[in-house]
Amino acid sequence: MPGAGAPRGQGQSPAGMGPLGRPWVLLLTYTLTALELTCLFMQFSIIPYLSRILGLDSVTFGYLQTTFGVLQLLGGPVFGRFADQRGARAAFTISSLASSALYLLLAASCSPALPGVALLFASRLPAALMHTMPTAQMVITDLSTPEERPAALSRLGLCFGLGTILGSLLGGTLSAACGIHCPAIIAFVANLLGAALSFTCIPASTKAASARGQAAPPGGPKASLFDLKAIIHLLLRPGVLPVFLIKVISGFPSGLFMVMFSIICMDFFGLEPAQSGYLLSFFGLLLMITQGLVIGQLNKHFSEGALLRASVLVFCVVGLAMARMSSILHFCLLMPGLIFSLCALNVVTDSILTKAVSPSDTGTMLGLCASVQPLTRTLGPTLGGLLYRSFGVPVFGHVQFAINFLVLLALWRQPLPQKKSRVQ
Template sequence: MQGAAAHRAHQAPSTMGALGRPGTILLTYLLAALELTCLFMQFSILPYLSRRLGLDPVAFGYLQTTFGVLQLLGGPIFGRFADQRGARAALSLSFLAATAFYLLLAAACSPALPGVLLLFASRLPSVLMHTLPAAQMVITDLTEPEERPAALGRLGLCFGVGVILGSLLGGTLSTACGLHCPAVVASMANLLGAVLSFTCIPASTKGASVSAQAAQPGAPKLSVFDLKAITRLLLLPGVLPVFLVKVASGFPSGLFMIMFSIISMDFFQLEAAQAGYLMSFFGILQMVIQGLVIGRLSRRFSEEALLRASVLVFVVVGLAMALMSNILHFCFLMPGLVFSLCALNVVTDSMLTKAVSATDTGTMLGLCASVQPLTRTVGPTIGGLLYRSFGVPIFGHVQLAVNFVIFLFLWRNPVSHKGDKAR
């Protein structure tokens, strides 16, 4: 504890600025909540805008795939940029890209402009829209290893706020003022986020010794686009097994969530309002579990124990999903599904950032942030084929089989590592 206090005392004067460490962390949470709220505002109007512009389901799928591919490609590069240029530059760049994203989306709503072209063009800035990984980097840099799972878990509160507030605002503003209104409001909110990031977030949240090490006069100048340096992280001890578990364990549930809008209409026979209530329930569960439950569990159990628990619950939820026949069954299994998703993401992010040096935490979190876009890129095709061929139970069977194999692997091959290279 004395070593941690000394580390913070050494770090605060050189990097924390006027807000101090607690103020910087709080502002980071607020900025993440702002960005997620705007993102879910966009999600709430995008299907209606696409329909108004005449896009068929195939073209809408291309639009979603474009977004996923750009996020997939941009995640690791953005993370490396954050490591080299610091938190202030990373957050400011992300919010500026989001401002352009929403301005183009608002322009696509105008009948006087080529809407379809602008709608696809609005996806281009998403290659630099990575506010959540940048926020995770700040939290990682400013917390001690034993505090990290709880601190990262609190970002789940931001996600829940984004789901609930963004969906509510998107629907309300589009109904009252038109489809362009949520996009205009989101662009102004992201411009505010860029101003707050540039004026209040410190240039670097890494320790003074780490910053000096990264800027040694004799060291070769590092490139943001150095793919070898990015992939090198995956070959470090203790990284690749955890990363593969992160990708494989969450992939089956990711397929289900991608197909959920169709499943809710065809299988559960839900109306649009009922599906919205269900998503609000999902957001509330994520707020409670990731923001409150995961942090408390991380103080009592090791990260490897929580990782095994998340995979085991995935197995049980997969079995229940294969047997469910109505929406009530899904509501009962949803807490287990949300717990597994939250625990998997928080614990693996924490373990992976501890396995790399402090100069590479942003790049590592950028790689982690590419997992979800990867699912969004290949998921619609795979999920659609599985759903059309085998129905809803296949998602439960796949989740059960994949996570049972992963659980056996974790039981026989511990993936925890000793020490902490980040400090």
């Protein structure tokens, strides 16, 4: 029997792992993540066209996107605490059922006999519980040692890239061949299958017994899911808030650009919808290679602090080049650098932050991390639209360079710890 201090993934298995074992649980986690992301990008590919069919103008469409972002922003930390307290099985199952509800309402909004606009907005409501990615990150964090965690988390990039490519292609192909409601129906069925797999195959908890004991001390009061003080307390732990702020601030300019990307493709690059789809597929392929393969290999040779500084430095260089960008060819040449910075920033900060908190709080911390992207989707349409209308595309490059240059100076003045073990 392994000793009580044996690292997870090297002898000590969480209680209740079930008959599948650690490798199969990890494989199923990656599979469920890829399935959910494929369905999500299928939805993204049809939402603009469905909105046009239903008569939504650009302002109302912006409200629709903001609603989705706000709900995911508010739901992320709460869902993370739910995953910590109730376990991976409950979190995966609830997330898949919420996704099924969203796609069912989305399919219903395509029917001319029903109030389409109302159902379209109602379909955004389950987004508050759609958090498969942070749940998968929690499972991987629980089942990996601190040393192997960055590489394990980076493999989720394969899932994201696969979902981007398959979802974009399937959404357009199915809607053209079978009607705009078809992708939503397929996604509904796929997520029901995901819920069934989660409920029957994912272990009730992937945390070690010691971590569950920290989360719920015997005889102690049951922690509330909506305990904002506990969530804020995590951010105030030593070494957490600076890294979290770097994650938010450094990635925000590129997030603004990506929020406006569809409009930039039409107005600045002059791309047709099919060409935009090819560009998005290229983006997904680069992301698969970079996060799934490159980041994991780099982590074997460089510290997390070095990779974080490298991502911010490349952000600066890409920002300068983006300010001079004038064609789609220039953007394609910039994409590898942009994707490297995004992947390295997300993987490294997630790894550092999960090591800085106790094992019982990894889900909550990853829920906070997952709220960064919805924050960009919430603020991005308004702020990005104002910048684009007033200054054009080059402003995104200038903003990215200026902000990341300041972040780089802060990193050099206050260097991050090179190696830090997670709180036990």
